[in-house]
Amino acid sequence: MMNSFFADMHIHIGRDIFDKPVKITASKNLTITNILIEASRNKGIKLIGVIDCQSPNVQLELKQLLEKGLAYELEDGGIRFEEVTLLLGSEIEVYDENCKGPIHVLCYLPNIKEMEQFSEWLVTKMKNITLSSQRYYGSAKELQYKVKELSGIFIPAHVFTPYKSLYGKGVRHSLEEVFDPDLIDGIELGLSSDTSMADQIKELHSYTFVTNSDAHSLAKIGREYQEILMEEPSFKEFNYALQLVKGRRVVQNFGMNPKLGKYHNTVCDKCLSAVKPNSIKCENCGSKKIVKGVADRIDELGNFKGKVEGRPPYLYQVPLEYLPKLGPKTYTKLLESFGTEMNIIHHVPYEKLVDVVPENIAKSIILMREGKLLIQAGGGGKYGSVSET
Numbered sequence: 200m201m202n203s204f205f206a207d208m209h210i211h212i213g214r215d216i217f218d219k220p221v222k223i224t225a226s227k228n229l230t231i232t233n234i235l236i237e238a239s240r241n242k243g244i245k246l247i248g249v250i251d252c253q254s255p256n257v258q259l260e261l262k263q264l265l266e267k268g269l270a271y272e273l274e275d276g277g278i279r280f281e282e283v284t285l286l287l288g289s290e291i292e293v294y295d296e297n298c299k300g301p302i303h304v305l306c307y308l309p310n311i312k313e314m315e316q317f318s319e320w321l322v323t324k325m326k327n328i329t330l331s332s333q334r335y336y337g338s339a340k341e342l343q344y345k346v347k348e349l350s351g352i353f354i355p356a357h358v359f360t361p362y363k364s365l366y367g368k369g370v371r372h373s374l375e376e377v378f379d380p381d382l383i384d385g386i387e388l389g390l391s392s393d394t395s396m397a398d399q400i401k402e403l404h405s406y407t408f409v410t411n412s413d414a415h416s417l418a419k420i421g422r423e424y425q426e427i428l429m430e431e432p433s434f435k436e437f438n439y440a441l442q443l444v445k446g447r448r449v450v451q452n453f454g455m456n457p458k459l460g461k462y463h464n465t466v467c468d469k470c471l472s473a474v475k476p477n478s479i480k481c482e483n484c485g486s487k488k489i490v491k492g493v494a495d496r497i498d499e500l501g502n503f504k505g506k507v508e509g510r511p512p513y514l515y516q517v518p519l520e521y522l523p524k525l526g527p528k529t530y531t532k533l534l535e536s537f538g539t540e541m542n543i544i545h546h547v548p549y550e551k552l553v554d555v556v557p558e559n560i561a562k563s564i565i566l567m568r569e570g571k572l573l574i575q576a577g578g579g580g581k582y583g584s585v586s587e588t
């Protein structure tokens with residue numbers, strides 16, 4: 200029997216079991232255990248990918264959860280904790296002679312055993328595997344082969360961001376320059392793009408798009424996610440959904456309006472004022488450092504106009520905490536009344552929301568459910584914002 204499940208497949212870890220940093224810029228309370236608790240109890244997300252699992256101390260923390268009987272490994276891959284299934288992933292920075300610049304990719308493996316084997320191999324290719332998103336010294340294709348040898352899933356990450364991505368910075372024009380296209384299982388869109396933007400690039404048409412939070416804190420889990428139709432949340436079923444096996448598929452992507460992403464517009468790096476796509480100088484301050492926005496970059500690369508058959512809808516959303524006037528107190532009240540964030544965003548009817556929160560907040564939750572929130576564009580590393588009306 201098929202069912203639908205919400206999934207966020209790109210979440211970082213801030214600290215390991217010994218309180219040592221994993222992703223240095225991430226929150227200190229972002230441990231694997233806290234992520235599992237937050238996803239299961241507050242967010243209501245059924246499948247998560249944590250992409251710093253190559254770190255041996257993270258594996259140790261997971262093994263302790265298994266030993267204590269708080270979690271268990273699934274036969275089809277993944278670790279179940281309460282209501283959520285964890286897929287073990289690793290974000291890696293590739294930079295071989297074909298890359299001409301660093302590219303982030305996401306690798307997911309079925310279980311702890313495979314992730315340990317992957318870590319053993321990575322040690323020979325990386326300076327420090329205990330930290331997040333480290334540079335890997337080897338060819339991109341060799342990494343793809345290793346992931347496939349271990350029955351893993353390979354997905355280029357946030358492919359349009361100006362830094363550390365496949366199409367960013369304007370140095371690459373095609374994924375074939377770097378990767379074996381047959382060994383790519385999906386494409387992660389990233390916060391500043393959506394399906395219709397990405398579909399302007401023909402070579403992406405055959406891949407499933409995934410939309411993930413890239414969360415550096417507990418609150419940001421579920422900032423972007425997808426709804427997947429599958430039999431149960433597991434590694435095998437997620438893989439099936441990416442490959443469209445027997446009806447499994449992503450049925451809906453949920454993400455921030457690309458205008459909310461911090462690299463949507465082309466702007467001056469110094470004063471952040473908007474500049475035209477091909478300017479070499481900022482008219483406002485004269486600086487020559489221009490950060491090309493994702494929208495202009497896609498315009499440049501685009502070789503297709505129109506809609507691609509069979510793509511799931513992309514619905515604009517933000518996490519509840521982004522809604523104007525929705526402070527921590529209201530957030531807690533909502534959770535106490537309705538359980539999880541996913542339930543509040545997708546299911547609780549207006550009449551029930553207004554029993555708990557003021558009318559204007561209940562209205563913005565409904566507007567968000569329908570993808571109708573108004574947005575102010577971001578650019579140059581500055582996030583966009585949700586308008587108050």
Ligand SMILES: [Zn+2]
Binds near residue numbers: 332363
């Ligand atoms: Zn990244």
Ligand SMILES: [Zn+2]
Binds near residue numbers: 209211290332413
């Ligand atoms: Zn990341």
